[in-house]
Amino acid sequence: MRTGKHRRPLLRSAAAVLALVATTGAGLLAGPAPVRAADTVRGLQWYLDTLRIPEAHKLTKGKGVTVAVVDGGVYAAHPDLKGQVLPGTSFSKDVPADGRSDPDRENGHGTKMAGIIAGRGGGSMHQLGIAPEAKILPVALGLPRDWDIAGGIRWAADHGADVINLSVGVTGSDPQITEAVRYALGKGAVLVAAAGNRRVDRAVPLPASIPGVLAVGATGKTGSLWSGSVTGPEVGLVAPGERIIGPVPPPVSPNGYGVTDGTSDATAVVSGIAALVRSRHPDLDAADVVNRLVRTAREQGARGRDPEYGFGSVDVLAALTRSVPKADANPLLTGASPTPPAASDGEDGDDRPAISVGLADNAPIQLGLCLLAVLLVGAVVVVLIVVNRRAARRRVPQAPVGGPPPPPGQTQPGHGPRPYQQHPHQPRPLGQPAAPHPYGQQGPHPYGPAGRPGLPPGDGPAGAPPADPQRR
Known part of the structure; x- marks a missing residue:
């Protein structure tokens, strides 16, 4: 399976696409910006x-x-x-x-x-x-x-x-x-x-x-x-x-x-x-x-x-x-x-x-098209996430859940000459040393003790500039 860290770029891309569609839709509904007043x-x-x-x-x-x-x-x-x-x-x-x-x-x-x-x-x-x-x-x-x-x-x-x-x-x-x-x-x-x-x-x-x-x-x-x-x-x-x-x-x-x-x-x-x-x-x-x-x-x-x-x-x-x-x-x-x-x-x-x-006459049609585009993009994003998860599962080695481990030097069928790794949920036989963690040495959580990204000064609620009261 793919961890949250690896999914984040895909999710960020999906969010960007959705934001772009939403912005485009808002622009269609609002209509073009007014042009300079005619002087002839x-x-x-x-x-x-x-x-x-x-x-x-x-x-x-x-x-x-x-x-x-x-x-x-x-x-x-x-x-x-x-x-x-x-x-x-x-x-x-x-x-x-x-x-x-x-x-x-x-x-x-x-x-x-x-x-x-x-x-x-x-x-x-x-x-x-x-x-x-x-x-x-x-x-x-x-x-x-x-x-x-x-x-x-x-x-x-x-x-x-x-x-x-x-x-x-x-x-x-x-x-x-x-x-x-x-x-x-x-x-x-x-x-x-x-x-x-x-x-x-x-x-x-x-x-x-x-x-x-x-x-x-x-x-x-x-x-x-x-x-x-x-x-x-x-x-x-x-x-x-x-x-x-x-x-x-x-x-x-x-x-x-x-x-x-x-x-x-x-x-x-x-x-x-x-x-x-x-x-x-x-x-x-x-x-x-x-x-x-x-x-x-x-x-x-x-x-x-x-x-x-x-x-x-x-x-x-x-x-x-x-x-x-x-x-x-x-x-x-x-x-x-x-x-x-x-x-x-x-x-x-x-x-x-x-x-x-005029734009006011067909705004409902444009709104419907925008919503349809958002739904289609959302469906594509979901399919991509599911496909990537399944592909990740196929790439991770799978050991049998039950039965004794194979004799020393014997490899798991279909997985090459890789040494056998103990299934994480299978009891380890007495006297056998613990297998190394499948993803290497675990360090501190990448987003800190709170489990969420740190916000640099000025990017979070406390450091954000005041909202522009002018309507656009």
Whole structure:
């Protein structure tokens, strides 16, 4: 058998392996260390990489598509929007007749939505839109007290809008807005509207709650639902809406950019994606564009459509490349029969996982893998200990327990010409000298009288430095 002294190196190695696995597991659960805060506009556009917009731009940038922004107005002179904003209209005395001004001195809301959709980019210090080659058609409603959402929707539909962005909302019911939505749907426009923010809305507002409108909720950087997003059965899709940067007029920010949270931002993201789809598939009508967006979404929450995530998180590349049969009708209209997506056809399909899944979403899986690794390593260590013990037993000479000793000069069978050694538990015949100890002269215990290692100064409890109170 092997003594404790010989087992100690093996046990120390096992402990080191287990410690390494445990440390690795803790690192996986804790996630990577935070990086230096981004100091460029492009660096703050985290959602572009999450949605894989750079890859989408290899397929299309939205050329030939017009997106109407029904909002307060659009500051067309912003460097990131120069050449992107068409002459539009104004329903407010605070905005010029072409709609290319933004009276919102607190948020620059309409300008920001336009930049998220179609900012032209041009380097790390400029806003890159989801569809930078699409054009913005401003429909200025002015300040909220002047809003005429129904009139804005009708005007946009009559003036060639392929997509109508509605990052606005009102509570209650309004037959005029409902009729305007039906009118625009009949004109072939894709209507995308904000599902609402909890600080303002208790339920999905108009026009997002009207059948046929794609109501958009917001997700955070982890991919989970943003805490301020309103939920309800009307929600169709979710998209990034946390810490979204966008261009704003000079009165709002001296550097020309603002960062906010909300379903308004998520709505602008989806409007830009709808523009990409319409540009990539110009033969599709509005119903097919909506069907493609909802049927290629990455499912989250409950299976199917649910009040938090709708049909799921928008998947840009899937919406652009998957094979989806034509829809019989807009799947968001009551009584419509949604068309499921076909299997990916290889070249055009994209089955890779989204990058937006955060660490908090798969931490239980990582924890399970770490525990499994610890158990496997522990099992290997136990097997090694058992094997080494058995090998040691085979190497130690074994004398018969009973019977007289062999005649002088005779060796034990199978053990070579080694002189016979008395079994330690067999009585020694009278007159025979005691056999030497099989492991040589016994000296003092290697770990001292107490049977445990001595601790050099500073390594034990008395000499240990105080614990660092700072959390890591």
